[in-house]
Amino acid sequence: MKNYDIVVLGGGPGGYVAAIKAAQMGAKTALIEKGEIGGVCLNWGCIPTKALLKSAKIYEDMLDSEKFGIEIKDKSMVRINWPKMQERKDKVVKQLTGGVKTLLNRNGVELYQGNGEVVDKNTIKVKGDILKTKNLIIATGASPYIPEVDGLKEAINEGIAITSKEILELKELPKRLIIMGGGVISTEFAILYNALGVEVNIIQRSDRILGNIEKDIRDSMASIMQKKGITIHFNANILSVQRNRMSIESNEKQLILEGDKILISVGNRPNVEGLQNLGLKIDKKGISTNDRMETNIQGVYAIGDVNGKYNLAHVASAEGIAAVENILGKSTSINYNKIPSCIYGFPEVGSAGLTEEEAKEQGHEVIISTFPVAANGKALAEGESEGFIKIVADKKYGEVLGVHILAAHATDMIAEAVTTMELEGTVHELAKAIHPHPTLSEIVMEAAHGAIDKPIHIFKK
Amino acid sequence: MKNYDIVVLGGGPGGYVAAIKAAQMGAKTALIEKGEIGGVCLNWGCIPTKALLKSAKIYEDMLDSEKFGIEIKDKSMVRINWPKMQERKDKVVKQLTGGVKTLLNRNGVELYQGNGEVVDKNTIKVKGDILKTKNLIIATGASPYIPEVDGLKEAINEGIAITSKEILELKELPKRLIIMGGGVISTEFAILYNALGVEVNIIQRSDRILGNIEKDIRDSMASIMQKKGITIHFNANILSVQRNRMSIESNEKQLILEGDKILISVGNRPNVEGLQNLGLKIDKKGISTNDRMETNIQGVYAIGDVNGKYNLAHVASAEGIAAVENILGKSTSINYNKIPSCIYGFPEVGSAGLTEEEAKEQGHEVIISTFPVAANGKALAEGESEGFIKIVADKKYGEVLGVHILAAHATDMIAEAVTTMELEGTVHELAKAIHPHPTLSEIVMEAAHGAIDKPIHIFKK
Amino acid sequence: KATEDSTRALATPVARRLAKDLGIGINKIDGTGPAGRVMKEDIYRFKEELDNASGNSKV
Ligand SMILES: Cc1cc2nc3c(=O)[nH]c(=O)nc-3n(C[C@H](O)[C@H](O)[C@H](O)COP(=O)(O)OP(=O)(O)OC[C@H]3O[C@@H](n4cnc5c(N)ncnc54)[C@H](O)[C@@H]3O)c2cc1C
Ligand SMILES: Cc1cc2nc3c(=O)[nH]c(=O)nc-3n(C[C@H](O)[C@H](O)[C@H](O)COP(=O)(O)OP(=O)(O)OC[C@H]3O[C@@H](n4cnc5c(N)ncnc54)[C@H](O)[C@@H]3O)c2cc1C
Numbered sequence: 001m002k003n004y005d006i007v008v009l010g011g012g013p014g015g016y017v018a019a020i021k022a023a024q025m026g027a028k029t030a031l032i033e034k035g036e037i038g039g040v041c042l043n044w045g046c047i048p049t050k051a052l053l054k055s056a057k058i059y060e061d062m063l064d065s066e067k068f069g070i071e072i073k074d075k076s077m078v079r080i081n082w083p084k085m086q087e088r089k090d091k092v093v094k095q096l097t098g099g100v101k102t103l104l105n106r107n108g109v110e111l112y113q114g115n116g117e118v119v120d121k122n123t124i125k126v127k128g129d130i131l132k133t134k135n136l137i138i139a140t141g142a143s144p145y146i147p148e149v150d151g152l153k154e155a156i157n158e159g160i161a162i163t164s165k166e167i168l169e170l171k172e173l174p175k176r177l178i179i180m181g182g183g184v185i186s187t188e189f190a191i192l193y194n195a196l197g198v199e200v201n202i203i204q205r206s207d208r209i210l211g212n213i214e215k216d217i218r219d220s221m222a223s224i225m226q227k228k229g230i231t232i233h234f235n236a237n238i239l240s241v242q243r244n245r246m247s248i249e250s251n252e253k254q255l256i257l258e259g260d261k262i263l264i265s266v267g268n269r270p271n272v273e274g275l276q277n278l279g280l281k282i283d284k285k286g287i288s289t290n291d292r293m294e295t296n297i298q299g300v301y302a303i304g305d306v307n308g309k310y311n312l313a314h315v316a317s318a319e320g321i322a323a324v325e326n327i328l329g330k331s332t333s334i335n336y337n338k339i340p341s342c343i344y345g346f347p348e349v350g351s352a353g354l355t356e357e358e359a360k361e362q363g364h365e366v367i368i369s370t371f372p373v374a375a376n377g378k379a380l381a382e383g384e385s386e387g388f389i390k391i392v393a394d395k396k397y398g399e400v401l402g403v404h405i406l407a408a409h410a411t412d413m414i415a416e417a418v419t420t421m422e423l424e425g426t427v428h429e430l431a432k433a434i435h436p437h438p439t440l441s442e443i444v445m446e447a448a449h450g451a452i453d454k455p456i457h458i459f460k461k
Numbered sequence: 462m463k464n465y466d467i468v469v470l471g472g473g474p475g476g477y478v479a480a481i482k483a484a485q486m487g488a489k490t491a492l493i494e495k496g497e498i499g500g501v502c503l504n505w506g507c508i509p510t511k512a513l514l515k516s517a518k519i520y521e522d523m524l525d526s527e528k529f530g531i532e533i534k535d536k537s538m539v540r541i542n543w544p545k546m547q548e549r550k551d552k553v554v555k556q557l558t559g560g561v562k563t564l565l566n567r568n569g570v571e572l573y574q575g576n577g578e579v580v581d582k583n584t585i586k587v588k589g590d591i592l593k594t595k596n597l598i599i600a601t602g603a604s605p606y607i608p609e610v611d612g613l614k615e616a617i618n619e620g621i622a623i624t625s626k627e628i629l630e631l632k633e634l635p636k637r638l639i640i641m642g643g644g645v646i647s648t649e650f651a652i653l654y655n656a657l658g659v660e661v662n663i664i665q666r667s668d669r670i671l672g673n674i675e676k677d678i679r680d681s682m683a684s685i686m687q688k689k690g691i692t693i694h695f696n697a698n699i700l701s702v703q704r705n706r707m708s709i710e711s712n713e714k715q716l717i718l719e720g721d722k723i724l725i726s727v728g729n730r731p732n733v734e735g736l737q738n739l740g741l742k743i744d745k746k747g748i749s750t751n752d753r754m755e756t757n758i759q760g761v762y763a764i765g766d767v768n769g770k771y772n773l774a775h776v777a778s779a780e781g782i783a784a785v786e787n788i789l790g791k792s793t794s795i796n797y798n799k800i801p802s803c804i805y806g807f808p809e810v811g812s813a814g815l816t817e818e819e820a821k822e823q824g825h826e827v828i829i830s831t832f833p834v835a836a837n838g839k840a841l842a843e844g845e846s847e848g849f850i851k852i853v854a855d856k857k858y859g860e861v862l863g864v865h866i867l868a869a870h871a872t873d874m875i876a877e878a879v880t881t882m883e884l885e886g887t888v889h890e891l892a893k894a895i896h897p898h899p900t901l902s903e904i905v906m907e908a909a910h911g912a913i914d915k916p917i918h919i920f921k922k
Numbered sequence: 923k924a925t926e927d928s929t930r931a932l933a934t935p936v937a938r939r940l941a942k943d944l945g946i947g948i949n950k951i952d953g954t955g956p957a958g959r960v961m962k963e964d965i966y967r968f969k970e971e972l973d974n975a976s977g978n979s980k981v
Contacts, residue, residue, distance in 0.1 A: 013898065017917055024915045042838070046899045050842040055529040058522050062531065065523060068516040069546025072523075073538045078531065085530025092841050099836070099918075106920045314898035317917075340897040350897070375560070377503070380553050381511035397939045409873050415894070415902035416877040422894035423884040424934035424962055433876070433883035436801040436811070437474065437775035438507045441876035454485045456478055456778070457560070459567040858932055858957040885932065889956025 002110075004030045006327060007124055007133035009116045010271075012039020013313040014304025015139030016100055018320030023107040025328050030133070031109050032116035032126050038097040039141055040305075041313040044165040047096055049188055051089040052168075053344055056195035060346065067383060080196060082173045089168070121278055121300050135299050135327045138275065138287060139320065142268035142305035147180075150240035152264075160244050161262040164189070170261070174198055178246055178259035180238065181266035182209030184343050187221070189263060190230050191345035201257050202232045203248055213343070214355045214404040216370075216390060221349065221406065224386060270306045285309075291333040293323035301327070312341055338421045342411040347386050350414030353402030353421050356392050365395040369427070369451035371443045373407045375458045378438035384408035389443045391427065393451050398426035409440055416444060427451040463571075465491045467788060468585055468594035470577045471732075473500020474774040475765025476600030477561055479781030484568040486789050491594070492570050493577035493587050499558040500602055501766075502774040505626040508557060510649055512550040513629075514805055517656035521807065528844060541657060543634045550629070582739055582761050596760050596788045599736065599748060600781065603729035603766035608641075611701035613725075621705050622723040625650070631722070635659055639707055639720035641699065642727035643670030645804050648682070650724060651691050652806035662718050663693045664709055674804070675816045675865040677851060682810065682867065685847060731767045746770075752794040754784035762788070773802055799882045803872040808848050811875030814863030814882050817853050826856040830888070830912035832904045834868045836919045839899035845869035850904045852888065854912055859887035870901055877905060888912040933960035940965045946972075
């Protein structure tokens with residue numbers, strides 16, 4: 001039996017960050033992980049997808065290189081070496097998870113590899129060990145939800161229907177891919193495989209994909225994807241799956257689609273098995289917590305995907321730090337009105353804070369200002385001029401409430417918005433701050449000018 | 462004879478932005494341009510160089526594509542089509558300058574194409590026209606300085622020694638390029654032509670290139686360039702030029718270099734000819750102004766390269782807006798402690814605010830925090846992990862005084878720093894603001910943590 | 923020597939404008955933001971306390 005100040009259950013970006021922070025702050029800390037350190041994010045989520053997307057981007061650029069004055073005599077000479085692409089991705093993952101293990105170790109976090117069984121809130125069993133702890137942080141993550149569809153189970157057993165985990169480990173590049181669901185993860189896989197030359201069909205229940213994203217960006221992204229050759233079946237019902245064939249009804253028409261693989265990507269369920277003993281308040285989304293990461297049980301905290309607030313790695317990490325700081329007496333809370341979220345693709349989406357609708361719902365009188373990427377010099381120089389920025393500000397002082405960007409490097413750009421909101425900044429500062437030329441970030445300044453007076457590089461009456 | 466509230470002399474990014482702003486604010490405005498609208502920046506500076514750099518980046522990625530799992534059977538099949546590359550660049554430039562002309566027109570700026578002769582501060586002649594004005598904004602820019610070197614004039618006459626303007630219009634890609642000078646522009650051309658397979662020699666008078674840039678970044682950049690195969694001759698004196706041969710003395714050794722072209726890039730001189738009548742205070746750097754862009758003559762303002770403060774397009778534009786606002790009664794000044802500057806290359810540099818040395822000189826007690834790009838997940842996923850960030854903050858509150866980034870997308874990232882400084886933000890907000898994962902921008906958050914307590918993703922005692 | 927500097931309050935732009943509109947001196951307020959930065963919530967709280975206090979004194 002060993003005693004700890006803090007035991008963290010689950011070693012994803014929520015749990016491992018919490019454990020490192022706790023150890024840095026002087027708490028005696030244990031981390032329990034039954035699978036791979038780094039969780040979904042490092043092993044089957046954020047990182048491997050971005051490694052593959054980079055390969056896909058280079059492939060796409062190569063096929064399009066004439067535009068930039070570079071010729072390949074025979075385009076058929078350009079070939080995807082899928083095993084090599086996978087190998088690189090795996091190497092990146094190994095390097096990062098190896099790095100995290102070293103960090104845990106050097107910071108003095110005691111790592112238990114095995115399934116953690118929660119006996120009570122102060123007692124956790126891992127294999128032969130019993131851990132006693134003053135505080136428990138639950139960071140067990142979430143798993144893909146598998147819907148009830150006729151024949152889907154059989155397709156899963158045959159290895160045809162797969163989740164985001166298996167699709168990252170395919171031995172061969174499929175020729176045709178059917179994606180169930182139209183969320184962020186579906187979109188990223190659709191763009192990835194489309195760029196690699198795979199025929200992609202997205203099956204979406206409602207009349208829109210990317211339901212949570214700002215509406216103009218969502219609509220633009222959908223039509224950009226369609227222009228790339230991705231087929232999106234809106235208002236679609238899946239009737240049944242027969243091996244690699246799928247019957248759907250979309251807009252009152254029946255269709256049969258064929259795919260080499262079917263990706264199931266219709267949402268997550270929190271990993272809460274074995275936590276029943278604790279008497280935690282749990283709903284379909286996950287373990288309920290307040291903005292200090294406290295559950296209804298004193299001394300028990302829940303962070304990351306398992307609390308179901310956001311399925312985002314940086315939220316998991318921030319919540320992990322907040323939980324630890326609250327445990328160790330440094331009061332911290334998370335402001336969920338300022339969370340950034342990204343879509344990685346060609347182009348990218350970077351979004352932070354409130355949408356126009358959300359701001360109005362919260363009672364703000366809003367100013368909206370937009371500016372197109374096509375009016376930006378750097379974007380033209382780079383040959384990537386799709387997209388726009390939309391700033392949502394409160395009318396009274398011009399406080400920035402939300403920034404939504406569709407652009408080639410949007411994910412690199414959104415940090416400016418997050419920091420501005422952290423500082424209760426207004427469109428006046430965004431306009432006044434001298435943004436370097438030529439950069440895509442000038443669109444932030446231009447849109448901010450548009451919220452106050454007029455942007456320079458576009459004509460508005 | 463026509464009467465104006467404001468006449469702007471010179472249509473570069475200083476002048477054309479000033480003219481549009483003035484017209485937007487209701488002033489009767491004329492713009493005089495003797496050459497091409499857009500000045501150096503759009504025609505022979507910021508924009509064409511970035512268009513070519515993008516082509517070079519794609520070429521470099523293609524040659525290196527195996528790393529990313531994409532194979533070309535025969536690399537010799539990949540060929541630079543230099544005329545096509547130039548054509549694309551020219552198209553981008555045309556599109557942008559055309560756009561600016563439309564904007565001037567739609568905003569009601571009256572454009573005079575011709576050389577503006579300043580008769581007195583209220584009277585300017587352009588060809589047959591005489592313009593009377595209440596206020597004059599001088600935005601005539603600067604020109605490359607041609608040093609006194611034995612034989613250089615002859616080499617210029619032969620078209621071998623050229624400036625940044627001619628090097629953007631070469632009919633053929635040179636095989637060997639000698640670059641006189643080691644400033645930002647020299648560096649960008651060196652990286653550009655090196656990536657396109659050209660042998661590059663830089664001749665630098667002192668023991669360092671990029672003299673104005675933060676010292677660690679400057680040193681890293683130099684060694685990265687050397688690793689790419691660019692030769693830098695430090696402490697070098699040019700003895701003479703004989704056609705395409707150059708004799709230099711570097712570190713006490715004499716050398717003879719050969720180049721197909723010699724780029725003269727050793728600084729600028731302000732374009733002040735014809736302005737003598739005005740009685741302006743002018744020194745070697747340019748027309749003296751205060752931070753409101755006022756010269757010593759009431760009603761006469763000087764903005765952009767001609768005032769010699771910074772040779773940066775965004776500074777020229779910001780100064781243009783400030784001059785107009787001051788003329789029209791909205792008091793504005795430029796804070797030169799927060800100017801961003803960039804170097805475009807592989808990797809890039811984005812820098813804003815004070816360096817460690819400058820901060821100390823200004824009397825600050827400073828905190829310095831750095832974080833390496835190699836510890837960032839997105840950078841590894843992208844295979845571009847060179848570089849680091851360095852934050853300079855004031856000790857008392859942690860106010861951010863300067864941010865210096867060497868990284869693949871540094872130029873897109875530096876806007877966050879600029880806005881933070883505009884908001885008098887501290888490292889606390891940078892650390893607290895939830896930066897999205899996985900993005901390069903997480904290094905900002907990590908370094909900010911390092912200034913307060915400890916970063917998560919690197920071990921510090 | 924450094925008094926001038928140390929009396930300059932750290933505040934967010936919104937807090938500054940709000941304080942000005944409400945006629946509240948920003949230096950009087952203890953900020954709850956990082957490094958004692960005055961946030962808009964601090965102004966609202968201060969105003970509320972002010973209102974309560976003046977309400978009480980009337981009775
Ligand atoms: C394909 C894909 C792409 C994504 N891309 C992004 C992105 O770009 N950006 C982003 O922000 N988010 C992304 N996400 C989401 C992100 O991966 C998650 O939000 C994040 O991993 C959640 O972190 P977590 O620590 O809460 O849980 P997880 O990462 O799920 O980690 C939970 C860990 O707990 C362990 N565990 C569970 N129960 C026990 C137990 N009883 N005992 C011991 N160990 C246990 C699990 O083995 C697991 O390792 C992506 C997700 C997917 C699937
Ligand atoms: C190769 C290169 C790359 C660069 N890259 C960058 C970069 O990436 N980012 C950046 O910020 N800066 C960059 N610069 C610097 C940038 O181009 C200048 O700082 C900017 O152009 C200055 O703007 P300006 O309006 O002051 O002057 P200019 O752009 O020089 O414009 C002055 C204009 O005035 C006109 N003119 C002059 N005299 C008269 C007259 N008597 N009558 C009528 N017209 C007149 C000229 O024809 C000219 O068009 C680069 C420069 C070069 C050379």
